[in-house]
Amino acid sequence: MDQPTVGILHPGSMGAAVAACAATNAAAVLWCRAGRSAASVERATQSGLTPVATLAELLDCGDIVISLCPPAAAEDLARAVAGHRFAGVYVEANAINPQRTQRIAALLPDATVVDGGVVGSPPVGGKTPTLYLSGPADATARIEALFADTAVQSAVLGTKVGQASALKLSYAAFQKTSRVLVALAVGMAREHGVDQELIEVASRRTDSYLAEPEYVAKTAARAWRWGPELEEAADTLAAAGLPPEMLRAAASTLARWNDAKDDGSLTLTDALDRLAQP
Template structure:
């Protein structure tokens, strides 16, 4: 850190951004966020965590020596573009689920405004204890950025000094975790539509124990976040394509999550209803 009382800017105090901000607090920083025109949920999270509200992104840029972006993947470039336009001169950490190529594009954007860029990614859910969730960082300034979050609930890991490495790790990891959830949901929707779900579940219980339960967990865990995973599947597919690997499955996973995006943040979902909705033509407006 460059001062005894550093100020960290948090772009979004969401379910994951809030513990990131708390990690900065635990590491000795003050945390600011733009509080104007935000949802009641974000406001409650930020205020209860001790974050300081500012009125505009101009004020955030003026006060902070590090800004970290934790937002849905589709918004990452636009957030960076706004911060770059304000000529932020500190450290800019993008911790979003984006491809290495998108990360490098964001780095070029913020560096054009005078910032130093750190590539980041998060693996694991919002932490409630240490040892469950990692914040990965890469790039020449990664070790410096690590200091701002070292004492929170995240294990903060410097991958290397190459911009894009932290994002590549996230893409490889989520390609399996969220991609396989989409595959399971698609398979069960096929079985429902063809009238063989009971037979499939019986076969799974015999030959692949636990798979039926995992598909249920996909409904509970991934369907309410499907709206967010659309962009992540796009980024994974783009990463595969840029690496000269087949990208078709994750384009399909993108379509699965698009069809389920209307279930945003819903709980107590009915498995049969979700699977039936998945088999309908895509409108991006499934759910209630």
């Protein structure tokens, strides 16, 4: 397979590092200097990317374009690309929901759109994130080839645009919310002088709850008393000047399981089905 010319939109910390990996199997990796900050210039230079003056030049030369930008900008960027009738492979690799990804695919009728989701840290310093892909099989195969034998591992989930975005956001929802919950829990404990003891209690268990989905059914059966407990915790946060909304939202979520009180026969499927029914 011939080496493609790749364009990266825009070289942030993740985008520049991913683009540098793509350069291993590309003829060139281009980026557009127009409107970019000094920090972007420095990142792109350090990553060995080739500057071009305009988006039009990048799209005229690029066989594959990778969009990695702040989520809010994803559709505007796609519209700008669509305005030039780009007809290559467009990798929508931003942390956006599947519906937005599908809207972006509709904005680019001349391109072949591949849905992408990066899970992990930027591929520098020994880090090896995974770029999950979904979309037309021939196009996802090209992206796999682009990152072969680099620090970016690739994995194809299927042919449906939206699958990669769904996996990315499913994982991010747990991982990032968990970090916020840590801040709230330690903040609450610190207010009462027991933060070190909290950390000691937590250190006895290091497994990720996300790897134990079977426990969801037990959670549903206990929701009738866990919800009020979280309301008490939310009140404690509020009294400490910490935001209680996340725990109140969790209590509201648990309330969907109130009619499953102490039901030991629930399965994971039962619990998830009930959770999806207000």
